[in-house]
Amino acid sequence: MRRGISVAAAAAALALAVSACGGEDTPQQSAAPAPSDPAAVSGEVTWWDTSDATNEGPVFKELKADFEAKYPKIKVNHVNVPFADAQNKFKTAAQSGSGAPDVLRADVGWVAEFASLGYLAPLDGTPALDQPEDFLPSPAGSGRYNDKxxxxxxxxxxxxxxxxxxxxxxxxxxAPPKTFEELKTVAQDVKSKAGADGLALNVDAYFLLPFIYGEGGDLLDVTTKKITVASPQSVAGLKVVEDLIKSGAAAKPAIQDSYTNAETAFKEGKVAMIFNGPWSNTDNLGGKVFKDNPDNFGIAPVPAGSVKAGAPTGGHDYTVYAGSKNLDASYLFVRFMDSAESQAKIAGKLGLLPTRKSAYDMPEAQGNAMIGRWKEPMTAAVERPWIPEAGQLFQPLVEGYQKLATGGTTSDAMAQDVAKAYQGLLKGWSL
Amino acid sequence: MTTQVVDGTAAGATARGRARGPRSRGRAGGFLSRHWYAWAMCAPVVIVTLVLIGYPLVRGVYLSLTDATEANMGRTIGMNTIPSTYEFVGLSNYTAIVTSGEFLSRLAWTITWTVVCVALHYGIGLGLALLLNRPLRLRSLYRMLLVLPWAVPAFVSAFIWRYLLNGEFGVVNAMLRAAGFGGLDWLDDPFWAKVSVIAVNVWLGVPFMMLALLGGLQAIPRELYEAAEVDGATPWQRFRHITLPGLRPVSSTVVLLGTIWTFNQFPVIYLVTRGGPGGSSEILVTYAYRQAFEGIRNYSGSAAWGVLILVLLVVMAVVYRRALRRQGEAW
Amino acid sequence: MSTSDTVGTVGTAGTVDRAIPGGRRATGGRGPRSAGASLALHATLVVASLVAVFPVAWLVLTSLKPRDAWQSTTVRLFDDPSLANYAQVLGDTAFPRWLFNSLLVAALTTVLGVVLSATTGYAVSRFRFPGFRSIMWMLLVTQMFPVAILIVPIYNLLAGLGLINQFPGLVIAYLTSTVPFCAWMMKGYFDTVPVEIDEAGRVDGLTPFGTFWRLILPLSRPGLAVAAFYSFITAWAEVAYATAFMTGDDKYTLAVGIGQFVGQHKAEWGLLTASSVLIAVPAAAVFLLVQRHLVTGLTAGATKS
Structure with a gap:
């Protein structure tokens, strides 16, 4: 008794109490959703919106109000969930069966993972999947998992x-550079002649992909289940980045807040070129060198490597929680929010790119000049591996990129480290 | 009654430090009625803790011996049913962690981080508490200002510091450059990133230490100092023989809990450097979190990490308690 | 042993600077400080205060700048200062709602936390009862398991109890992290209160609880103040539990709510800093409230009861 009751003993006592109430629920089969008449559907739909609450949220709120006007029996509960929290918050709620929303705006990279975990309702044959042939193929691919x-x-x-x-x-x-070699030349010329840095790199895995794609590489080959991040093509892409940094063509990149630092420098005219997406239009046009001179702002496809010009496909999907008590209402809500008209409205007001071909031709979308200007860069969009493990691929890559950018490793060594990390993540994949 | 109590204080003051063993108290009233009171006073806390922490803890120990992940723990969500296919795997989660190359280097940095942070928290906190415990003009103002870092939510402070330490447009580097030094890669260089997270954590943690110790100093009866001065003790002797022993009950608590707290200090690392650059400032908890919660959640792995961290801390607490015992403190 | 000079000073505002009366020490034989020592003392405190205040001051300055001005390669103290960010935070967002939620949660956590930790702390400080050590260990071990790993099991537990998206659920979760810490801390403070006071109480016929309530608590105000402030700040600024457990935005607390100013690609620093300042104000007010109890002379407290 000298030591009192030990932790182990306390734990053992607890175990007895817990075993009575613990354990998993027994698996059950349940019926498929029943189709129904849209006008008769009623209920309450909770929607977790992960868009930027300050700048984008109001437009989505308007659309939600339009929906409620059209379907007065359905009430939509619009909840703004910060993007950074949403993935974990949804997973925590979804697995417990309590607290999850009916509809979630999910990053394209999350869908396969959520679907594989049984959190999402299949949308085939429901009102939510409306005119699928109208979708651009690459974004539509992000919503599919196991042929559903x-x-x-x-x-x-x-x-x-x-x-x-x-x-x-x-x-x-x-003209903007069209290849990686031109990118280097132009950047060096800017540095020597224009008194600014040529290129600011954002040390982030996502922003590394154009270099890998450009040389014909990729992180994975999904069809053959091969890890290709250390393939000669991928390594060639990494070498381009390494050379840009070492040669001084790219300014010494910041590691923390890399994105913000690159943006800030670009907006103030301290750097001539950056890689970024359409979400940054408004931010950039508010910058010192573009505010009064929007024509100064140039958008071009990412430069090509020896194989092609390629940049990752991003974006967001509407998904429906499998455990929703209001599936029918949720499907109708998704259908309304993702109609060509709604997309055109979002495009017109926020400059976000529609995923429906027909939306690009609508006057509302065409009213926003940015939509047309991003059309060409979009042609270079490459589909990412839509696999459940996709969310885990970036961390090893960003750690490697950080080491590469600070001179702590070489392209070859970095690729080997990342490939090794992927082997741990992806069971049954070969190198 | 008043006089009685006050006399008691004086008596207690002299008695303190040596004759305050727990046994004397226990013996004074060792009957059931007394236990009844003690148990009643502890019951609410014990019950809530056992349910909310005890259950996850026990379940964690169990899960850590399986290969459970988010993908193989059975559940039914609406039309989807996932069968339960996880199995008992013995200690393999633990061996995988301990034999991984990262574990020892992460542990070493976590220990360095904890020791340096707690030492600075305590040292600076005690110094400031001693200064604030003197009769002094503007004392309330100083105390208010010094506590300010605690009043700002930690996640806001972490962001602010990241902004201040930004290599290019951070204020700290701007001041360094203005003073004629070059700027430093506060967050981008592995070494300076570690210095930065320690600095931020010290900034965040000192106010609490200072207040806790100030409270402790206040509780030391002034009569002891007066008596010592009458006896001609030097300030150092008074500090050494009255202040430090008088602070010991509070100190031993805040140091022990501060150590546990710092060891598991997730937000500061996560928000200031995100563990970077290249994972160099990652402590065990942030590393474990990444390993287990990024992508498909590895429940068994996270549980094994949690248990392992807990075991490390229990060992530390046992050692600490032994050391305290030798000095006459016991619990 | 004088009792007269402290009677009546406790509990009045302005006790703070009188409670450690310079006069009393001076009578003990210590003369006034030399000018040099005084200067060094103030210099140290001024430097420490500057370090403590600077980042916070920068926060305030940033909040007064235009919404995007923080993002600039040139560092400026002022840049077109205005209260526009504050107006937007208070007028166009649900900030008042979040503020109310946070106050409610923090107040409940503080009151319950201090009561629970004081009783527990007193019990383990004064009584040696069967189970005493295991309670000490339990309170300690509770602190050791990383919170990040506890979120999912606690979520499931609260979901089973129907407490998800409910304030009581969040308060209970916070109590699990504040009470063990505070109970340990309170034990430390109670240990410094001479056990003879308990005995005196017993001689006067008080029950153990009466002794605790009427004699010991008033003597432990500095400890209670620290525990109260600790509980308040923990509940006030906690993000992880609140983010996971509060699923509807009408139940968001401040820490979760202002996360809305951080978009996927862009953070609204103007709004973020303005709301941070607004968040820090109540916290500072609470500190002002409790801080006069931080300095309560032992004998002074005793004479009151």
């Missing part, structure tokens, strides 16, 4: 090369 549709694409995006036209002109270049 679990998400319909809301918006899409990709990375482009954003440039400061005046700085490039000062350096003697009228």
């Amino acid at each position: 549709t679990y998400g319909v694409p809301q918006v899409t995006d990709t990375l482009g090369l954003l440039y400061n036209k005046e700085l490039l002109k000062k350096a003697g270049h009228d």
Whole structure:
């Protein structure tokens, strides 16, 4: 008794109490959702909206009000959930069966994971999947898992090369660089002739992909289940980045707040070129060198490597929680929110790219000049591996990129480390 | 009654430090009625803790011996049913963690981080508490200002510090440059990133230490100091023989709990450097969190990490308690 | 042993600077400080205060700048200062609602937390009863399991009790992290209160609980103040539990609510800093409230009861 009751003993005592109430629920089969008449559907739909609450939220709120006007029997509970919290928050709620929303705006990279875990309702044959042939193929692919549709694409995006036209002109270049070699030359010219940095890199896995794609590499080959991040093509892409940093063509990249630092420098005219997506339009146009001179803001596809020009497909999908008590109302809500008209409205007001071909031709969308300007960069969008493990692929890559950017490793060693980490994540995949 | 109590204080003051063993109290009234009171006073806390922490803890120990993940723990959500397919795997989660190359280097940095942070918290906190415990003009103002870091929510402070320490447009580097030094890569260099997270955590943690110790100093009867001064003790002797022993009950608690707290200090690391650059400032908890919660959640792995961290801390607490015992403190 | 000079000073505002009366010490033989020592003392405190205040001051300055001005490569103290950010936070967002929710949760956590931790702390400080050590260990071990790993099981537990998206659920979760810490801390403070006071109480015919309530608690005000402030701040600024457990935005607390100013790609720093300042104000007010209890002389407290 000298030591009192030990932790182990206390734990053992607890175990007895817990075993009575613990354990898993027994698996059950349940019926498929029954189709019904849209006008008769009633209920309450909770929607977790992960868009930027300050700048984008109001437009989505308007759409929600339009929906409620059209379907007065359905009440929509619009909840703004910060993007950074949403993935974990949804998973925690979804697995417990209590507290999860009916509809979630999910990043394209989350859908396969959520679907594989049984959190999402298949949308095939429901009102939610409306005119699927109208969707652009690449964003639509993000919503499919195991030959079923679990998400319909809301918006899409990709990375482009954003440039400061005046700085490039000062350096003697009228057109943006089309290849990685040109990128280096232009950047060095800007540095020597225009008194600004040529290129600011964002040390983030997502922003590394255009270099890997450009040389014909990829993180994975999904069809053959191969890890290709250390393939010669992928390594060639990493070498391009390494060379840009070492040669000084790219400014010394910040590691923390890399995105913000690159943006800030670009907006103030301290750097001529960055990689970024359509979401940054408004931010950039508010910058010092673009505010009074929006024509100075250039958008081009990402430069090509020796194989192609390629940038990752991003964006968001609407998904429906499998445990929703209001499935029918949720399907109708998704259908309304993802109609070509709604997409055109979002595009017109926020400059976000529609995923429906027909939406691009609608006057509301065309009213926003940015939609047309991103059309060409979008042609370079490459589908990402839509696999359940997709969410885990970026962390090893970003750690490697950080080491590469600070000179702590080489392209080859980095690729090997990342590949090794992927082997741990992906069971049954070969190198 | 008043006089009685006050006399008691004086008596207690002299008695303190040596004759305050728990046994004397226990013996004074060792009957059932007394236990009844004690148990009643503890019951609400014990019950809530056992339910809310005890259950997850026990379940965690169990899960850590399986290969359970988010993908193989059975559940039914609406039309989807996932069968339960996880199995008992013995200690393999633990061996996988302990034999991984990262574990020892993460542990070493976590220990460094904890020791440096707690030492600075305590040292600076005690220093400031001693200064504030003197008769002094503007004392309330100083105390207010010094506590300010605690009043700002930690996640806001972490963001503010990240902003201040930004290599390019951070204020700290702007001041360094203005003073003629070059700027430093506060958050982008592995070494400076570690210095930065320690600095931020010290900034955040000192006010609490200071207040706790100030409370402790206030509780030391002034009569002891007066008596010591009459006896001609030097300030150092008074500090050494009255202040430090008088603070010991409070100190031993705040140091022990501060250590546990710092060891598991998730938000500061996560918000200031996100564990970077290249994972160099990652402590065990943030590393465990990434390993277990990024992508498909690895419930068994996270539980094994949790238990392992708990075991490390229990060992630390046992050692600490032994050391305190040798000095006459016991619990 | 004088009792007269402290009678009546307790509990009045302005006790703070009188409770440790310089006069009393001076009578003990210590002369006034030399000018040099005084200067060094103030210099140290001024430097420490500056370090403590600077980041907070920068927060305030940033909140007064235009919404996007924080993002600038040139560092400026002022930049077109205005209260626009505050107006937007208070007028166009659900900030008042979050503020109310936070106050409610923090107040409940503080009151319940202090009561529970004081009783527990007193019990383990004064009584040696069967189970005493295991309670001490339990309170300690509770602190050791990383919160990040506890979120999912606690969520499931609260979901089973129907407490998800309910304030009581959040308060209970907070109590599990504040009470063990505070109970340990309170035990430390109670240990410094001479056990003879308990005995005196017993001689006067008080029950153990009466002794605790009428004699010991008033003597432990500095400890109670620290525990109260600790509980309040923990509940006030906690993010992880609140983010996971509060699923509807009408139940968001401040820490969760202002996360809305951080978008996927862009953070609204103007709004974020303005709301941070607004968040810090009640916390500072609470500190002002409790801080006069931080300094309560032992004998002074005793004479009151």
